[in-house]
Amino acid sequence: MNASRAIIQSHIDKAITEKFIQWNDGLDYTEFIRALWRLFLNHDGFKEGTQDILGKLTEEDAIQLLSDEIDVTKLRAS
8 A cells, every 4th residue: 555655646746747737726626536547547657657556456446545645735836
């Protein structure tokens, strides 16, 4: 679980740094998390780590971990 958490946090940091994701108060949180997960599944920069997570966790558990790890206040500041 800790390895998956580290990958998720790395993915989030990279997505924020590279401006792949942004938050605005009009977004539906659940849809935002699902869209972010799809980015991690499909973008070449995230695929390998995401597949590693899916080797350890179910997709729903991975999405829950993503939701637990993301800090929307950090997104608002970016």
